[in-house]
Amino acid sequence: MTASFTSTVRQAGLVLAVAASLSALSSTSSFAFSPEAQQMCTGDAFRLCSSEIPNIPKITACMFKHRAELSSGCRTVMERDLAAQKKKVATADSN
Template sequence: MKLRLALVLLAATIAPALAQSGPNESLQRQACMGDAMRLCGAYIPNRRKVQSCMASQVDQLRPQCRAVFDASVQAERSQSVRGR
């Protein structure tokens, strides 16, 4: 039961933390849940801390997660440039 709750909190934390207009939530969750738990589990459910933690350890992300994370960062940058 605790594991299920942790996974639900993680999914709710990671998906929005990665990006809003980048890869879809399902893809983000599938690619990065393991890395988020392994590297940044102490920061769940704080979305900003999980995102910051993953960004600071991007070299330790699995290739699938890194690709999604990089795409999300790019989408976030594009969105902020358009907002100016």
């Protein structure tokens, strides 16, 4: 195998790990990332939190810790998804 092929396979594996991590977060009750957030935030996850991959709780904590450093698109969709999740929890609690 060539070095570039190995590098490509490794990079693809990391992309899949981040996508799986963000996808798994959407199934938890604590916070659900939309597909749009997954798309907008994958680059930020690599840039800011690559050392935490594939530990889902650590990636989540890292992304919130570095919220001010997120790209504007990622920050916007994360804040929107967080507000929607809080509203959903509040509605469920009132029932």
